[in-house]
Amino acid sequence: MGRESELGASVFMRDDGAQFASIESKPPPGKEMGMPAAEHDPLGQIPSPSRRLWLGLCVTLVIFVIFASYTIREIRWLQDFQVNVVQRNRKASLQLLGLQDDTYQLAVSLRDMTLPESRYPIFYWKGRFSDLHHDMNQRLALESQFAARTPAGDVLRRQLRDILDNFWLLSDQAFALADQGHEESARYLIRSELEEQHQTISRVVSQLLTMNDQAQQEAGERVVLVYRRVADDILLLVAILFLVALGTGLYTLQANRKTFERLRHLAEKLQSQSEELRMLSWKLIEVQEQTLRQVARDLHDHFGQILTAIGVTLGRAGQKAGDSEPVFVQDVRATKKIVEETLQSVRDGSQIFRPAILDDFGLDQTLGWFTEQFTRQTGVQVHYTGKLSDGLFPPEAAIHLYRIVQEALSNVARHSGAPEAWVTLVEKDNQLDLEIRDNGKGYEAGPEVKRAAGQGMGLMGMRERAEHLQGSFAVRSAPQRGTIIMVRVPIRRPSLPAFIEDADHSA
Amino acid sequence: MNASESEKKIRVLLAEDHTLVRQGFRRILEDDPQVTVVGEARTGLEAIEECKNLKPQVVVMDLSMPELGGLEATAEILKADPKVKILILSMYSNDAYIRKAFELGAKGYMLKNAIEVDLNRAVKALAEGEAYFSPAISHIVLESLKTGSFQDSTQDPYERLTLREKEVLQLIAQGKSNKEIAVLLDISVNTVAVHRARVMDTLGLHRTAELVLFAVKKGLVQTT
Numbered sequence: 001m002g003r004e005s006e007l008g009a010s011v012f013m014r015d016d017g018a019q020f021a022s023i024e025s026k027p028p029p030g031k032e033m034g035m036p037a038a039e040h041d042p043l044g045q046i047p048s049p050s051r052r053l054w055l056g057l058c059v060t061l062v063i064f065v066i067f068a069s070y071t072i073r074e075i076r077w078l079q080d081f082q083v084n085v086v087q088r089n090r091k092a093s094l095q096l097l098g099l100q101d102d103t104y105q106l107a108v109s110l111r112d113m114t115l116p117e118s119r120y121p122i123f124y125w126k127g128r129f130s131d132l133h134h135d136m137n138q139r140l141a142l143e144s145q146f147a148a149r150t151p152a153g154d155v156l157r158r159q160l161r162d163i164l165d166n167f168w169l170l171s172d173q174a175f176a177l178a179d180q181g182h183e184e185s186a187r188y189l190i191r192s193e194l195e196e197q198h199q200t201i202s203r204v205v206s207q208l209l210t211m212n213d214q215a216q217q218e219a220g221e222r223v224v225l226v227y228r229r230v231a232d233d234i235l236l237l238v239a240i241l242f243l244v245a246l247g248t249g250l251y252t253l254q255a256n257r258k259t260f261e262r263l264r265h266l267a268e269k270l271q272s273q274s275e276e277l278r279m280l281s282w283k284l285i286e287v288q289e290q291t292l293r294q295v296a297r298d299l300h301d302h303f304g305q306i307l308t309a310i311g312v313t314l315g316r317a318g319q320k321a322g323d324s325e326p327v328f329v330q331d332v333r334a335t336k337k338i339v340e341e342t343l344q345s346v347r348d349g350s351q352i353f354r355p356a357i358l359d360d361f362g363l364d365q366t367l368g369w370f371t372e373q374f375t376r377q378t379g380v381q382v383h384y385t386g387k388l389s390d391g392l393f394p395p396e397a398a399i400h401l402y403r404i405v406q407e408a409l410s411n412v413a414r415h416s417g418a419p420e421a422w423v424t425l426v427e428k429d430n431q432l433d434l435e436i437r438d439n440g441k442g443y444e445a446g447p448e449v450k451r452a453a454g455q456g457m458g459l460m461g462m463r464e465r466a467e468h469l470q471g472s473f474a475v476r477s478a479p480q481r482g483t484i485i486m487v488r489v490p491i492r493r494p495s496l497p498a499f500i501e502d503a504d505h506s507a
Numbered sequence: 508m509n510a511s512e513s514e515k516k517i518r519v520l521l522a523e524d525h526t527l528v529r530q531g532f533r534r535i536l537e538d539d540p541q542v543t544v545v546g547e548a549r550t551g552l553e554a555i556e557e558c559k560n561l562k563p564q565v566v567v568m569d570l571s572m573p574e575l576g577g578l579e580a581t582a583e584i585l586k587a588d589p590k591v592k593i594l595i596l597s598m599y600s601n602d603a604y605i606r607k608a609f610e611l612g613a614k615g616y617m618l619k620n621a622i623e624v625d626l627n628r629a630v631k632a633l634a635e636g637e638a639y640f641s642p643a644i645s646h647i648v649l650e651s652l653k654t655g656s657f658q659d660s661t662q663d664p665y666e667r668l669t670l671r672e673k674e675v676l677q678l679i680a681q682g683k684s685n686k687e688i689a690v691l692l693d694i695s696v697n698t699v700a701v702h703r704a705r706v707m708d709t710l711g712l713h714r715t716a717e718l719v720l721f722a723v724k725k726g727l728v729q730t731t
Contacts, residue, residue: 081667300571304598305525308619312531316538340620356571359599360578363672365603392675392727493729494681497721 003431056248067237074230092147093212095139114191122178148215167197298356307343319434363398364388378413386425400465407458408436416440442477516543517634520563522554539627551575558584558630570597591635602647615639675702680722686705693715
């Protein structure tokens with residue numbers, strides 16, 4: 001005879017006809033998921049700021065890379081510029097100084113050649129001129145190679161080269177005249193032509209030097225300009241990076257603020273929903289208890305008494321009939337037996353729905369009775385140790401502890417395979433410790449396993465009841481190590497009133 | 508039926524809240540010429556009242572009745588007249604009930620099934636001054652005698668109180684009036700008065716202040 005009642009109370013009868021019932025509290029759906037059933041993924045409502053933050057980071061990095069490479073290029077160019085232009089200018093300037101020196105030596109030679117008191121013949125300077133000719137040509141070539149090429153500089157250089165060519169031509173003529181013995185004609189040529197040419201050379205070389213100086217100065221200015229530009233660029237880069245970082249940071253702050261606001265909102269919503277669920281689930285337990293109590297009372301007071309009356313009447317009828325009508329008496333006895341068995345079932349059922357002993361004697365006696373019954377009916381040897389002055393725990397609170405024991409032992413019988421179980425009830429320091437322990441196979445911690453074993457709901461109901469009594473609830477289990485359920489609830493003694501009306505005469 | 512015949516008959520008061528059951532018991536009892544049902548009661552309070560009026564020899568008392576249960580009524584009746592024999596009829600075979608019934612002075616305890624066979628025999632046994640209990644619970648009675656648990660709990664007068672009486676005691680200690688207690692426990696003020704009287708009697712106390720002091724010592728209420 002197995003049947004499921006709508007209350008979630010299942011009663012099953014063992015082969016020996018004994019009944020054992022387990023009460024399973026059924027929390028509302030969705031509760032165990034820790035999520036409200038009505039919402040579809042509440043986190044989906046919050047847009048993730050990560051994508052924009054990534055974008056911000058990428059933009060920052062790109063800007064940084066572009067500016068960094070640009071600046072590095074500028075600095076490299078500056079280096080090249082300094083190495084090539086300034087160095088070359090310096091080299092060109094060296095050649096020009098060399099040319100100036102050569103020009104000066106030419107001037108000295110020309111002066112000595114034309115001195116009237118000169119004791120040396122003109123051909124004496126021929127070798128010297130040849131050396132200077134060679135040297136100046138070389139310097140001129142080097143200078144034009146190193147110098148910064150400007151149109152004005154090129155004109156001057158061409159002019160210098162033309163004048164020098166002319167100068168060497170004339171000096172060659174002068175040396176030829178001297179070789180032919182026309183010493184005076186040569187001197188005249190030198191004095192009238194070469195000295196004039198020499199002055200032009202000297203002027204052009206000076207001009208080139210001035211130009212070179214100017215070029216150097218310009219290069220310096222350009223370097224300064226480039227440095228300034230690089231500094232400006234770096235400043236700009238820093239400014240842009242700062243702005244981008246500021247933007248990203250502000251966006252992050254804003255996004256965070258929004259996200260946290262949404263999360264807070266969501267948490268509040270979840271909390272209120274979970275409170276509602278908790279209240280609902282507690283309401284269900286309460287209604288269940290009320291209904292069970294009513295059913296137990298109806299079973300006992302109504303059907304029980306009617307069956308008793310029927311039994312009593314049948315018994316009397318059987319006795320009255322005596323031996324005169326043996327068939328009738330037999331039938332009456334058989335019917336009475338049925339009535340008695342039914343009465344037994346009704347009584348047991350009513351005891352299981354709501355044991356009268358709990359209301360009449362309190363929790364300690366009830367657990368003593370229940371564990372004994374349980375041992376008889378299931379074969380699990382339950383040892384009960386109780387130490388609680390009855391009356392300390394009112395039946396309306398005690399029923400929840402009784403249900404916890406009922407459920408826990410039901411789990412022991414159904415799932416643990418334990419041969420023995422221990423139920424202890426200890427009152428100490430204004431609190432009550434209830435422990436249900438078995439030596440069965442236990443289970444791996446984790447909600448899935450518990451649910452798979454069909455214990456999750458039961459445990460939740462137990463926890464709900466313990467928490468309603470302002471108590472704590474804990475389960476410990478490990479494979480092959482058995483299971484312990486521990487409940488600790490405060491014993492709240494009512495406090496003494498400030499003033500007690502002597503009610504001796506008020507009744 | 509003349510006066511001398513009726514005087515020989517065992518005078519029985521039948522206390523049972525359920526009418527059909529009461530009628531059934533009454534018929535069975537009256538089937539026996541040696542037994543006469545002098546009165547009926549539907550609650551424990553009525554039983555106490557009727558006992559005072561009718562002076563029965565034996566009270567057949569249902570354990571669970573509204574208002575005042577059979578156990579409390581038993582104690583109260585015996586206080587007034589210790590000679591009355593009380594036979595408890597019960598649906599419960601829990602040893603707690605049986606022990607309490609004998610503790611409070613009942614002389615018989617019968618389970619409500621299979622009553623017709625023994626009811627009259629039990630009534631007669633009690634009238635003769637013997638005890639009676641259903642065969643089905645004999646092992647419990649023997650066990651209790653062996654372990655001495657009948658005496659154990661009677662050492663402490665507090666433990667002689669029924670749970671309901673303890674509740675009433677706690678409520679009195681909280682300063683609740685009889686009326687308030689009646690509302691809280693959903694019983695009549697008269698029943699509360701009986702409980703209060705029983706509590707004081709059992710504990711040997713005479714004033715509410717003493718009750719409160721007792722409750723404080725017992726830790727039933729806390730002083731703040």
